[in-house]
Amino acid sequence: MALGRLWAVPLIHIVLLLGLCSADDPFVFFDFKVSYITASPLGVPQQVIAINDKFPGPPINVTTNNNVVVNVHNKLDESLLMHWSGIQQRRSSWQDGVLGTNCPIPSKWNWTYQFQVKDQIGSFFYFPSINFQRAAGGYGGFIINNRPIIPIPFATPDGDIVILIGDWYIRNHTDLRKSLNGGKDLGMPDGVLINGKGPYQYNTTLVPEGIDYETITVHPGKTYRIRVHNVGISTSLNFRIQNHNLLLVESEGSYTVQQNYTSLDIHVGQSYSFLVTMDQNASSDYYIVASARFVNESLWQRVTGVGILHYTNSKGKASGPLPDAPDDEFDKTYSMNQARSIRWNVTASGARPNPQGSFRYGSINVTEVYVLRNTPHVTVNGKRRATLSGISYVNPTTPIRLADQYKLKGVYKLDFPNKPLTGSAKMESSVINGTFRGFMEVIFQNNDTKMHSYHMSGYAFFVVYPGAWTAILVSLDNVGVWNLRTENLDSWYLGQETYVRIVNPEATNKTELPIPDNALFCGKLQHLQTPQDISSATTFGGNRLSFVFTLLMILCALIPSFLC
Template sequence: MALFRALVLFFFFFFLTNVSLLLNFTNAEDPFAFYNFEVTYLTASPLGVPQQVIAINGKFPGPTINVTTNNNVVVNVRNKLDENLLLHWSGVQQRRSSWQDGVLGTNCPIPPKWNWTYQFQVKDQIGSFFYFPSLNMQRAAGGFGGFIINNRPIIPIPFDTPHGDIVIMIGDWYTRNHTDLRKDLDAGKDLGMPDGVLINGKGPYRYNDTLVPDGIDFEQFDVHPGKTYRLRVHNVGVSTSLNFRIQSHNLLLAESEGSYTVQQNYTSLDIHVGQSYSFLVTMDQNASSDYYIVASARFVNESRWQRVTGVGILRYTNSKGKAHGPLPPPPDDEFDKTFSMNQARSIRWNVSASGARPNPQGSFRYGSINVTEIYVLRNKPREKINGKNRATLSGISFVNPSTPIRLADKYKLKGVYKLDFPTNPITGPPQAKTSVINGTYRGFMEIILQNNDTKMHSYHLDGYAFFVVGMDYGEWTNNSRGTYNKWDGIARTTAQVYPGAWTAILVSLDNVGVWNLRTENLDNWYLGQETYIRVVNPEANNKTELPMPDNALFCGALGKLQKPQDISAGASIGKNTVKLLFTWLVFVCALIPIF
């Protein structure tokens, strides 16, 4: 009997730390997917220089999260860095729950040596996304990984099932530590030219003995001849747009950030910072040699940036030799960006595809919905505010509050932020403040992103997929609406804005919460080029916004509410889960006398 009781206690604590079986049993319709992330520093040499990178579970990049539409995702994060941490799920729309968004304006950071558990549902969503650490330039050191949301089996995908999935993370890279990059920005310096481009955390294949030193590890993808693969490509870099291409192979574009696209072939595609695409690539070439996979910098002086090129290898299983010869060239348009913009305009939404759809009330008919709010957001070269270089949106440089906005709302704190973000750029001197957009629940917002900088920018909105309806060079005017695509503009989460140009997006404000709108260029994001859209249902209920989680962290003015954490504990577990486990234990112990 004593042995049996001991076994019962053992299995109880086993279930306590591995609750997926229990939770799957309690909610079989929407299963739970569990991940444990230990975030640490790791020494790596992707460009031949030893440096500190951020790894997850000892991997750089981190593991891929692979789930299905409507799954409940639980990610337990152990922060073993020496600074605060938040993980952000870029493009993954936490419906009704900005509490899990992982950005500083909505969540208190996870302190060093602490443990925190994210839990959210990937409701009515499919596609290719990624996660990354959102604080203080940490993404420049790694900590990123892929995030795949698959269709449920009952809903067909609009192409034959590929032979396999391949996740490819591309991005510009510095050999300086992310803390040194921060110091440079704080000192008013530019980051300068990157030291290279990585593919899945590895440096370039030695395609050129002069440009690429010996001994650098490169990424190789092994494929079977005649098979078609789905390549999910993400630009996780700092600030450089990259052109992606595979020698002698066509890229059939099929999906972008949660929306199936009209399928079109490209020999190469520009992928801007923060953007994600799915390509179907058929291995239809002969196997006389391997093939180059290339990610090279765009809109730069090519001769100076030749060494900033990522090169991997596509290897057929029956390949007869190494890749050779010059790299496949990028588009020849260094001084004319019209080609790239026309390419971007050619990406259209597949409105006939089945599947989960973002903002369903806007599907197909977004062009006929009345716009209720209009915001013109202008970015300019950095400006001095109180003696320091800052980046601005519409003349305002965002200051993150010590108490997150959503937490301040919950506890009715005053003075944490102001709902005074201007609908048009301010005309006076630039300001640094916590200014937030007051969004109307179930409103339909038009946002014009005007880039008056000399650099390419891309902008991201958390919590939503928006419709990219127009882009052009020059200043946006009311007459520009005559050029909008009102039928099949792509629905996505990150849109590029060309230098001296504008991009217009439409978004249906159906997701209650406080949602970050920012540049994805890390240097300007760090220097304040962001704001938040606050969307509140005047009739508060759990159907439009989930309650604050049991394990919410407290900081700033509410820091006194935070209880010390037992750093030896495992995953954070909510009260309801504990109650279920306790009930299970009582039930099992009640059976002991029977035995």
């Protein structure tokens, strides 16, 4: 791009750009090319989804209150949406990257997300949210650091390490999708990956030669913050590092009471931060292990993920048996008690300079109560489906939030039942109607035979063990349309989700940001979509917003005193 062309921009635009930027809330920019590459994480070449030719994708590392701009180039052969898991999109469900709020980014198009990580800290991850694409990768870590004026409740670590663990199939994600559409189970995974790599050959019978494994190099005596995310499909994993204690300090944006664990169960979609001190004698390397929980270990041994923790002064390779996992295949009490032991540290400062605090629960006026019950997969209209309270959700062709914006009727129903339906299950676009600034009590009942972790976009994660229930109280203070789903990808794909619609009856931009000027249109609003100019997309992102951000980036580079 010629500089002469750049400076041809009218002066008023540059003045407006200057107004966008401040030292308090700077902009940070990321350019994501989402494409297929060939990789062999389990020794078999297969198609995976990469970000900027990397699998997994690069971490997003920002600071509280940063304005995050991610320009996503869809180089796949199908539509795409990127979701920022656990990131609380305050006042802006438009940027959430799920089908209830966004039209998919068409193949060969690009789209720019812009959102502020307002008053939030912690460890999260991003991933593609549609078409079962997460089973092929496309994910990466998302770190939100404290601002300098907000202390962290522990000594500053000597390093920061992201570890992505998850079950994995050597079949293409489109083949997995076809299996689910055909009414079949996915079956046992082919392995567990650690940072997109297969297992170290700790056992020559179980692990073939030639598999690339993850090695994390550390310095003796140093303490590292290790952020672990379960980005898999449906398998709960036990995470452990041989001979090292895991001091839990944070979970999905909240500091926790600090406790040591020798291992911790991490369910699908969950994220934890540990402080790990390298206090061993380095007589050899040490195993990093992620193994399946609540399964027949004799069948699943070959699936176990194994990486290597390598001290710079290590005297040899890791060898011998792996550190033991909890031995409770048929008894989930140990895991439940472990989960119950995790507590918020309410004396620590959050993203703002005040304690995280708590509500006076006894005095809260609960405005609505929903009992959400799941079951094993059922047949609805001749199709194998997953349900929540007897409803198997069907995404309308027009996103809910877009339909509201343009006052379209008949796109969805505001009739999600507050108690599980009796009788046959239904396939519907049924949505929960939340009361703005109300308090919703939600009781998750897990009548399935496997673990489920639920997530409400803009809010938090909730774990429900088989045959058990979890009750939560949600403050409906975040205007928008928020996805409520199981994180188990197969059940989510088959309809175990809904949306919570929260509308401020007063028309104001103070509680929800306006529709972005680069909004995509589809379904009943397809006629509003203009073709994307590919040549302009290459240079400026294909829309006015991307042009502004591109120009801002250049100004930041050219003018050192320009605060961005």
